[in-house]
Amino acid sequence: xxxxxxxxxxxxxxxxxxxxxxxxxxxxxxxxxxxxxxxxxxxxxxxxxxxxxxxxxxxxxxxxxxxxxxxxxxxxxxxxxxxxxxxxxxxxxxxxxxxxxxxxxxxxxxxxxxxxxxxxxxxxxxxxxxxxxxxxxxxxxxxxxxxxxxxxxxxxxxxxxxxxxxxxxxxxxxxxxxxxxxxxxxxxxxxxxxxxxxxxxxxxxxxxxxxxxxxxxxxxxxxxxxxxxxxxxxxxxxxxxxxxxxxxxxxxxxxxxxxxxxxxxxxxxxxxxxxxxxxxxxxxxxxxxxxxxxxxxxxxxxxxxxxxxxxxxxxxxxxxxxxxxxxxxxxxxxxxxxxxxxxxxxx
Amino acid sequence: xxxxxxxxxxxxxxxxxxxxxxxxxxxxxxxxxxxxxxxxxxxxxxxxxxxxxxxxxxxxxxxxxxxxxxxxxxxxxxxxxxxxxxxxxxxxxxxxxxxxxxxxxxxxxxxxxxxxxxxxxxxxxxxxxxxxxxxxxxxxxxxxxxxxxxxxxxxxxxxxxxxxxxxxxxxxxxxxxxxxxxxxxxxxxxxxxxxxxxxxxxxxxxxxxxxxxxxxxxxxxxxxxxxxxxxxxxxxxxxxxxxxxxxxxxxxxxxxxxxxxxxxxxxxxxxxxxxxxxxxxxxxxxx
Numbered sequence: 001x002x003x004x005x006x007x008x009x010x011x012x013x014x015x016x017x018x019x020x021x022x023x024x025x026x027x028x029x030x031x032x033x034x035x036x037x038x039x040x041x042x043x044x045x046x047x048x049x050x051x052x053x054x055x056x057x058x059x060x061x062x063x064x065x066x067x068x069x070x071x072x073x074x075x076x077x078x079x080x081x082x083x084x085x086x087x088x089x090x091x092x093x094x095x096x097x098x099x100x101x102x103x104x105x106x107x108x109x110x111x112x113x114x115x116x117x118x119x120x121x122x123x124x125x126x127x128x129x130x131x132x133x134x135x136x137x138x139x140x141x142x143x144x145x146x147x148x149x150x151x152x153x154x155x156x157x158x159x160x161x162x163x164x165x166x167x168x169x170x171x172x173x174x175x176x177x178x179x180x181x182x183x184x185x186x187x188x189x190x191x192x193x194x195x196x197x198x199x200x201x202x203x204x205x206x207x208x209x210x211x212x213x214x215x216x217x218x219x220x221x222x223x224x225x226x227x228x229x230x231x232x233x234x235x236x237x238x239x240x241x242x243x244x245x246x247x248x249x250x251x252x253x254x255x256x257x258x259x260x261x262x263x264x265x266x267x268x269x270x271x272x273x274x275x276x277x278x279x280x281x282x283x284x285x286x287x288x289x290x291x292x293x294x295x296x297x298x299x300x301x302x303x304x305x306x307x308x309x310x311x312x313x314x315x316x317x318x319x320x321x322x323x324x325x326x327x328x329x330x331x332x333x334x335x336x337x338x339x340x341x342x343x344x345x346x347x
Numbered sequence: 348x349x350x351x352x353x354x355x356x357x358x359x360x361x362x363x364x365x366x367x368x369x370x371x372x373x374x375x376x377x378x379x380x381x382x383x384x385x386x387x388x389x390x391x392x393x394x395x396x397x398x399x400x401x402x403x404x405x406x407x408x409x410x411x412x413x414x415x416x417x418x419x420x421x422x423x424x425x426x427x428x429x430x431x432x433x434x435x436x437x438x439x440x441x442x443x444x445x446x447x448x449x450x451x452x453x454x455x456x457x458x459x460x461x462x463x464x465x466x467x468x469x470x471x472x473x474x475x476x477x478x479x480x481x482x483x484x485x486x487x488x489x490x491x492x493x494x495x496x497x498x499x500x501x502x503x504x505x506x507x508x509x510x511x512x513x514x515x516x517x518x519x520x521x522x523x524x525x526x527x528x529x530x531x532x533x534x535x536x537x538x539x540x541x542x543x544x545x546x547x548x549x550x551x552x553x554x555x556x557x558x559x560x561x562x563x564x565x566x567x568x569x570x571x572x573x574x575x576x577x578x579x580x581x582x583x584x585x586x587x588x589x590x591x592x593x594x595x596x597x598x599x600x601x602x603x604x605x606x607x608x609x610x611x612x613x614x615x616x617x618x619x620x621x622x623x624x625x626x627x628x629x630x631x632x633x634x
Contacts, residue, residue: 033631070475072629094477100468107468110460111398123390124476163472 023048023202029078038064040226051197053213054206056223062206094125097169106156108148115144125167138162154185174205244281248295262287387478395490413448430569441506442593443566448498453533456491459549461541491534532585532613539617
């Protein structure tokens with residue numbers, strides 16, 4: 001029971017790579033930690049130059065996906081390829097960079113200056129990026145002489161980003177990179193990420209913020225229970241979960257009026273009961289009043305984006321199917337499988 | 348931009364840039380593959396060594412403890428008193444303090460520093476660079492060995508100047524090499540603590556080990572002056588066997604295989620434990 005959001009064929013292609021070249025591929029990858037299943041025959045393919053957000057609640061398998069892509073975890077079943085080779089090979093060849101979730105600390109070596117840490121990491125790669133470029137990209141010029149243990153959370157994340165891109169990698173993985181940041185640093189960080197992705201590099205980042213995923217990624221892959229449950233452009237997904245359902249009663253409902261209301265995507269009429277899906281409930285209600293529709297018993301079902309997203313992923317395990325239907329209804333080619341659909345049920 | 352050792356836009360070469368140029372220019376044609384694998388490790392080794400030598404805490408502890416203890420214990424007994432069979436107290440104390448210095452340096456080079464950087468995610472960050480996985484531990488052990496050597500030499504200098512120890516040149520060299528080589532057991536122990544113990548517990552554990560292995564190893568008081576039960580414990584410590592080998596070497600006696608056996612045993616068992624811990628973390632997706 002998965003939903004697919006087809007990716008439009010005019011999805012942004014990498015400017016300097018073959019658009020069809022596959023950067024990352026998961027084929028029926030399964031991995032569990034003891035009895036906890038982290039990846040459940042996951043299928044996923046990411047083209048070179050794509051900026052992909054991996055969205056999902058805690059425990060959905062996002063970190064495991066990234067660990068597998070980095071060769072830190074060897075999956076028990078299935079095949080994983082990074083840039084056409086084994087993940088460990090890609091890492092050993094210096095083609096991959098990553099910003100992992102830091103544990104108890106900031107993920108930087110204590111007792112050294114930022115420039116020293118950066119110098120080291122550059123020397124570990126065969127073809128490091130130019131220092132000036134890294135400094136400019138991550139905006140760490142003012143931090144170079146600072147000691148790593150005296151950075152603020154946002155500054156430390158910028159330095160970690162600099163370290164992730166120091167080897168001039170073709171693919172970059174970021175595991176919840178903004179979790180320790182304030183709003184301002186977050187915005188800056190995502191701008192930085194976008195610029196980096198615009199150079200034709202493949203970027204895969206995990207997040208549980210739908211807005212971040214939508215604003216930054218070309219494509220959003222929703223994971224839950226180690227499976228892909230939705231895959232498509234952020235806007236489509238956002239629209240899907242942003243949907244509000246209006247329910248009200250009106251004597252002699254007039255479909256032609258209801259269909260034309262602001263923000264409406266779908267109308268169902270059953271006797272005097274009306275059910276409207278809207279992308280903008282406020283506008284729809286204003287329009288309802290403006291049109292003089294004599295509605296009563298109005299009820300708006302739905303939630304803020306984040307809650308809607310939680311609903312979307314939590315109900316996919318079974319039970320309530322409402323949210324899935326909403327997404328499917330909004331997907332322009334719902335039900336017709338597209339070539340890009342990688343997730344979901346086994347083939 | 349005021350960053351002397353980073354050539355951001357300005358071309359003037361600085362010391363570190365020169366070094367970088369050398370490191371990158373080093374591989375001769377034909378040795379390319381090997382050199383490119385060595386370059387990251389050399390860079391990491393240099394980085395680690397620099398980190399240790401810039402740490403005032405580390406330097407104070409590793410230099411201060413053995414030297415101060417040496418000077419404190421010097422007057423404990425008449426310098427010429429024969430202890431532990433047939434060595435004089437002055438030789439026994441110097442060898443013991445060399446061993447203690449090596450122990451302190453090795454435990455502090457690994458220990459809590461390693462534990463902290465593993466917990467913070469830095470060790471993981473290094474694992475996803477092209478540097479091979481084993482070279483993290485390898486470099487830690489190599490840098491541990493490198494900081495142990497000057498401590499041993501320093502204590503020997505104190506022994507030769509204040510401790511009244513005089514040996515032949517060959518004996519000095521032999522003693523130094525033997526003490527240094529056998530210190531690998533302490534270095535591996537330091538790395539072991541860094542792998543096994545949480546950052547909060549690592550410092551007390553290191554301090555505890557320093558004094559437990561120091562005392563029970565007979566570094567502060569000759570083993571034959573200890574009560575019988577403690578003498579038994581002494582035989583379980585690497586310190587005791589290191590000192591036993593060193594004293595035998597100085598006395599021109601044959602080195603007992605049993606001493607080697609215990610020291611090698613420590614290295615093997617602790618080494619296996621480190622590898623095991625790494626595997627477990629890997630299987631859990633933590634490494």
